[in-house]
Amino acid sequence: MPNYLALSLCLLGATATYAQSSKPLYQNRQATTEARVQDLLGRMTVEEKVGQLSTLLGWEMYQKDGQKVNYSTAYKKAVDERYVGALWATLRADPWTKKTLLTGLNPKLAAEATNALQKYAVEHTRLHIPLLLAEECPHGHMAIGTTVFPTSIGQSSTWDPALIKRMAATIATEARVQGAHIGYGPVLDLAREPRWSRVEETYGEDPVLNSQMGVAMVQGFQGSSLKSGVNIVSTLKHFTAYGVPEGGHNGGSISTGQRELFQSFLPPFRAAVKAGAQSIMTAYNSIDGVPCSANTYLLTDVLRKQWGFQGFTVSDLGSITGLATNHRVAATPPEAAALAINAGLDDDLSGYGYDKELLEAVKQKLVAPEVLDRAVGRVLRVKFEMGLFENPYVDPSKAAKLVKTPANVQLARQVARESVVLLKNEKDLLPLTKTLQRIAVIGPNADNIYNQLGDYTAPQPESNVVTVLEGIKAKVSAATQVTYVKGCAIRDTTSANIAEAVAAARNAQVAIVVLGGSSARDFKTEYQSTGAATVTAAAGGQVISDMESGEGYDRATLDLLGKQQELLQAVVATGTPVVVVLIKGRPLNLNWMAVHVPALLDAWYPGQEGGNAVADVLFGDYNPAGRLPISVPKSVGQLPVYYNAKRPTPHDYVEVNNKPLYSFGHGLSYSKFEYSDLHVSAAETPGAVQIKVRFKVKNTSSRAGDEVAQLYLGDDVSSVVTPAKQLKKFQRLSLKAGEQQEVTLELTADDLMLLNSGLKWVVEPGTFTVHLGASSEDIRLKAQFKVNQAVEKAQ
Known part of the structure; x- marks a missing residue:
C-alpha cells in the first residue's frame, strides 16, 4: 500500500x-x-x-x-x-x-x-x-x-x-x-x-x-x-x-x-x-x-x-x-x-x-x-x-x-467645517450665543437637501442630509424659538413669501438668511448625451428649477437670481442683525450684502453634514479658518480677475477699481493672528538653490483657532513677463489662545523657475521678493533674497 x-x-x-x-x-x-x-x-x-x-x-x-x-x-x-x-x-x-x-x-x-x-x-x-x-x-x-x-x-x-x-x-x-x-x-x-x-x-x-x-x-x-x-x-x-x-x-x-x-x-x-x-x-x-x-x-x-x-x-x-x-x-x-x-x-x-x-x-x-x-x-x-x-x-x-459609516459621516462634517469661509464679521456679530430666544431662518437654501449637495450627487433619503435649518435647531435649546420662512426660490419668480420673511425677521433677535445657487438636477430638465444639461433662456412666467450651476449651466451674470436680492434687502431693512450664509457652486455678486450685511459665511456646497458644519461655525463650536481658493469679482466686467495675472498690474475702471471684492486666500477667524520675525536665507550649490523662510505666527486672541499662512513669491526682474506674486507654499496652523509658533517653509529651484523665451525651465539670477501673509492681498511681511547663479532644468 x-x-x-x-x-x-x-x-x-x-x-x-x-x-x-x-x-x-x-x-x-x-x-x-x-x-x-x-x-x-x-x-x-x-x-x-x-x-x-x-x-x-x-x-x-x-x-x-x-x-x-x-x-x-x-x-x-x-x-x-x-x-x-x-x-x-x-x-x-x-x-x-x-x-x-x-x-x-x-x-x-x-x-x-x-x-x-x-x-x-x-x-x-x-x-x-x-x-x-x-x-x-x-x-x-x-x-x-x-x-x-x-x-x-x-x-x-x-x-x-x-x-x-x-x-x-x-x-x-x-x-x-x-x-x-x-x-x-x-x-x-x-x-x-x-x-x-x-x-x-x-x-x-x-x-x-x-x-x-x-x-x-x-x-x-x-x-x-x-x-x-x-x-x-x-x-x-x-x-x-x-x-x-x-x-x-x-x-x-x-x-x-x-x-x-x-x-x-x-x-x-x-x-x-x-x-x-x-x-x-x-x-x-x-x-x-x-x-x-x-x-x-x-x-x-x-x-x-x-x-x-x-x-x-x-x-x-x-x-x-x-x-x-x-x-x-x-x-x-x-x-x-x-x-x-x-x-x-x-x-x-x-x-x-x-x-x-x-x-x-x-x-x-x-x-x-x-x-x-x-x-x-x-x-x-x-x-x-x-x-x-x-x-x-x-x-x-x-x-x-x-459604506457611510458613522466615522465617514463625521469626516464629512469635519471637511465641511474646515471649508466654511468667514468673509465678513463686523463688530464680531459671530459667533452667536446659544441662549438666543428668537431666531429667524430665512431663504431658499435654508432647508433644501439637494441644493446643499452639488452636482454629481445621487438621490438621498431626507434622513441622510442635515440642512442649515436642522443644524441650527439641533444647536439651540428647546426654549429657543426658531422660525423658518423660505421667502423665495433660487430662480423661480412666480411665487414668493417675502412679507412673511420680513415678519419673522422683525420678531427675531437675529435673522440667518441662506441664499446662493443650486446644482440640483431634477427630472424635468433635459440632458445632452454627455450628461450636461440642455439650457435655454427661461420664458417669462415659466416655472423653472433652482439649477443655475452644474455642468451645462453657464452664466452671463453672477447676480443672485430670482427674488433673492429683494428678499435680502427686505430682511435687512427690518433692522434685525442679519447673517448671510451662502450655499453655491461659484462666486456670485456679493457687492450689496458686503456693504449692508454685518456677517457673511460662504459654505459652497457643503455636503450631507453641511447644516451641522454651518451651525458649528455660527455658534462658535468651530472656529472658521476656510480660505477662498478663487477670487470673488465685483462685476463680470472685471473678468478675468484672478490674483496672479501677469504684469503689468491692471488699472482701475471708470465704475470700479481693479481689485476683486474678496481676494484669493481671504478668510477670517474668530481669533486674531500676528506675523513677525521673518528671516529668509538662500543657499546655492551647482545646479540647485534652497531658500529657507522662517517666521512666527502668534494667536493674540483668547480663543484657539487655525491660521493659514501663505507664502507668495515675486520675481523682481525676469526675462519673460511673470505675475507680481504667485503662491508657492502654505501651511494651516492650529494655535491655542496666546500661542506662538515658528514656521519654516522651504523653496527650491522648482519654485523659482520660469519658462524663458527659449521655452526652457530656468532660475534666472536676480532678486526675488517673499510676500507672507493671510491672503494674496493681506500681506503682513516682506523680504528680498538674491540668486547669483542660473539653474536650468534638464528637459
Whole structure:
C-alpha cells in the first residue's frame, strides 16, 4: 500500500505541475505584468482588442427585481457581440440615468450587481478577461447610500491637503467595496472663469493649491497598492485648460499661449502624474486649434515622453465622435477614431467613438496594429496591476458595513467645517450665543437637501442630509424659538413669501438668511448625451428649477437670481442683525450684502453634514479658518480677475477699481493672528538653490483657532513677463489662545523657475521678493533674497 500511495502522490504532483505549466502565461500571477500583457495581446483578435477600449454607460447593464439583481440583456449583448472591457457609472443614480432610490442599488445590491457583471465577463468570454468599472467620485462615490462630502471648491477652501487625502481614501473604500476600480477625479482645471458652469468641481484658480489638492486626492484614492481591495485608480480631469472657456461656455475654445499652458494649466496634472496617477481624461476643448482628444503633443510628447506617464488615457464622454461633429477636424467617424488613437488617446468613454469606427479605421489602415496594441496594453496593464485576473469579485456584506459609516459621516462634517469661509464679521456679530430666544431662518437654501449637495450627487433619503435649518435647531435649546420662512426660490419668480420673511425677521433677535445657487438636477430638465444639461433662456412666467450651476449651466451674470436680492434687502431693512450664509457652486455678486450685511459665511456646497458644519461655525463650536481658493469679482466686467495675472498690474475702471471684492486666500477667524520675525536665507550649490523662510505666527486672541499662512513669491526682474506674486507654499496652523509658533517653509529651484523665451525651465539670477501673509492681498511681511547663479532644468 505505501508504494501505491507514493505513486499516487507523484502522479497528483505531476498533474498539478502540468496544469500550472499548461496555463497561458497571462494567467500566471507569478509572471511579470509586462509579460502577461504581451502574452494576452498575442492571443486576442482585433475585435477583442477594440472591445477592450470601449467603456460603455453602465447603468443599463444590470436589472433589478426586488432585492435581486443580475446582468441585463443589454450587457450580455455588449459582451457577446462587442467584447466590451469596461463600464462607466454603473452604480450612478440621478435624473439623467433615471435611477432613483427605488430603482437604483444600495451598497450591498451594488456589490452583487458588479459581481454578476464580472462573473459573466470572466466565464463567458474566450479569454476570461475581467471588467473595469469606472465611477464618478469627485466628492463622494456618486451612488446610493454613500457619504456625500463638500464639492471640490469647498475641499480646496480647507487648505488642508492631509484632510483631503483622508477624505479621498474614504471615498475610494466606499467605491471599491462595491466593485468599482476607477474613480473619476480629481478635476484639476484652473477656474479663472466664474461664469463657467463647473467651477464647483475645481479647486479654484491657482496652480499650486490645485496641485496640492490633486496630489492628496491621488494618494488617497490609490494608496500604496491597487490590490488592497480598498483603493481605486484616480482619473485626472480634464486634460487640459478646460476651465477657462471663452464667454464661460462649457466645452468652448480657450485662448492660451504655450508658456501659460506650461506655467499655469499643466503643473497640477504634472504633480498628480508624479504622485502616481494611473489614468487621465482628455478635455472637450481645443488648444490653438487642436482638440485635446487628438493632440499628439499633449498626449504623447508631454504626458508620456516628458512626464513618464505609465497609465492609460480616456476620452470624455463622446469627445472622440466630437472630433467629427463638433470640432470638424475629421470628415468621418473612422477618421475621428484614427485621429484620437494615433495621438495617444487609449480608451473611449461612450462605446461609440471607437467600436465599429475603430475597426473600420484599422481595416482602412488608418491605424497600425502596433498602435492598437499600445492602447489595449495600457488598459490591460491596469487590470493586471489591480489583481482582477485573480480576484475580480467583492464581498457584498463588506459593502454593507463599510459604506457611510458613522466615522465617514463625521469626516464629512469635519471637511465641511474646515471649508466654511468667514468673509465678513463686523463688530464680531459671530459667533452667536446659544441662549438666543428668537431666531429667524430665512431663504431658499435654508432647508433644501439637494441644493446643499452639488452636482454629481445621487438621490438621498431626507434622513441622510442635515440642512442649515436642522443644524441650527439641533444647536439651540428647546426654549429657543426658531422660525423658518423660505421667502423665495433660487430662480423661480412666480411665487414668493417675502412679507412673511420680513415678519419673522422683525420678531427675531437675529435673522440667518441662506441664499446662493443650486446644482440640483431634477427630472424635468433635459440632458445632452454627455450628461450636461440642455439650457435655454427661461420664458417669462415659466416655472423653472433652482439649477443655475452644474455642468451645462453657464452664466452671463453672477447676480443672485430670482427674488433673492429683494428678499435680502427686505430682511435687512427690518433692522434685525442679519447673517448671510451662502450655499453655491461659484462666486456670485456679493457687492450689496458686503456693504449692508454685518456677517457673511460662504459654505459652497457643503455636503450631507453641511447644516451641522454651518451651525458649528455660527455658534462658535468651530472656529472658521476656510480660505477662498478663487477670487470673488465685483462685476463680470472685471473678468478675468484672478490674483496672479501677469504684469503689468491692471488699472482701475471708470465704475470700479481693479481689485476683486474678496481676494484669493481671504478668510477670517474668530481669533486674531500676528506675523513677525521673518528671516529668509538662500543657499546655492551647482545646479540647485534652497531658500529657507522662517517666521512666527502668534494667536493674540483668547480663543484657539487655525491660521493659514501663505507664502507668495515675486520675481523682481525676469526675462519673460511673470505675475507680481504667485503662491508657492502654505501651511494651516492650529494655535491655542496666546500661542506662538515658528514656521519654516522651504523653496527650491522648482519654485523659482520660469519658462524663458527659449521655452526652457530656468532660475534666472536676480532678486526675488517673499510676500507672507493671510491672503494674496493681506500681506503682513516682506523680504528680498538674491540668486547669483542660473539653474536650468534638464528637459
